[in-house]
Amino acid sequence: KAGVTQTPRYLIKTRGQQVTLSCSPISGHRSVSWYQQTPGQGLQFLFEYFSETQRNKGNFPGRFSGRQFSNSRSEMNVSTLELGDSALYLCASSGGQGLTDTQYFGPGTRLTVL
Amino acid sequence: AQSVTQLDSQVPVFEEAPVELRCNYSSSVSVYLFWYVQYPNQGLQLLLKYLSGSTLVESINGFEAEFNKSQTSFHLRKPSVHISDTAEYFCAVMDSGAGSYQLTFGKGTKLSVIP
Numbered sequence: 001k002a003g004v005t006q007t008p009r010y011l012i013k014t015r016g017q018q019v020t021l022s023c024s025p026i027s028g029h030r031s032v033s034w035y036q037q038t039p040g041q042g043l044q045f046l047f048e049y050f051s052e053t054q055r056n057k058g059n060f061p062g063r064f065s066g067r068q069f070s071n072s073r074s075e076m077n078v079s080t081l082e083l084g085d086s087a088l089y090l091c092a093s094s095g096g097q098g099l100t101d102t103q104y105f106g107p108g109t110r111l112t113v114l
Numbered sequence: 115a116q117s118v119t120q121l122d123s124q125v126p127v128f129e130e131a132p133v134e135l136r137c138n139y140s141s142s143v144s145v146y147l148f149w150y151v152q153y154p155n156q157g158l159q160l161l162l163k164y165l166s167g168s169t170l171v172e173s174i175n176g177f178e179a180e181f182n183k184s185q186t187s188f189h190l191r192k193p194s195v196h197i198s199d200t201a202e203y204f205c206a207v208m209d210s211g212a213g214s215y216q217l218t219f220g221k222g223t224k225l226s227v228i229p
Contacts, residue, residue, distance in 0.1 A: 033217075042204075042219055042220070042221040042222060043158075043204055043206075043219035043222070044219065045216065045217040045218070045219070048215075055214065055215075056214040056215045056216070056217075057214060058216060058217070059115070059216075090157075090158060092158075099208060099215055099217060100146055100163075100165055100208065102160050102163075103160060104159075105157045105158040105159060106157065107157050108157070
């Protein structure tokens, strides 16, 4: 089985722009969750989608949004980028019921905001 | 809001020595507990988890963690470490709030195994 894939792997944007990141889960997995990893704040949970519905959400401002398509692929969008949004964005997929099941992580998208 | 504390940011240990990575969390109401590991140049992966039942949980590579509700802790231990255990370890706690689940991570502990 192919693992979780994320595109693009690297991205450079400027402040004020918006960005869309993509995540393709393992085939058959319906839960996709997103995380932000920075040296200062560590790993933070953004949100989880299950069968096209946002089911759980972390404490991030509304500039961070996401969606999930019928084939379980998910996108995360960040609008009005700030310097502090520079981070490694990870997505993970899981079978079963989602966050309490084993999550399989992708390699991440490294976003740099200049 | 839940907070997760990993007291040690770095832990150096000699090969074949025992190790304990500490994790404490703030709120003990109905939590699920996880340890994740990130090996050098590899993605994050789940090491073990506690959802219910026995408070001692084990991983396939010899790590174990014990859920201690009274001390709100979920420390990770291994009796004899190997060079291949060198990695960063993250403790995470899931609890419910406002109708949804929140997953909160600790800042991570870098385990360096010295030959």
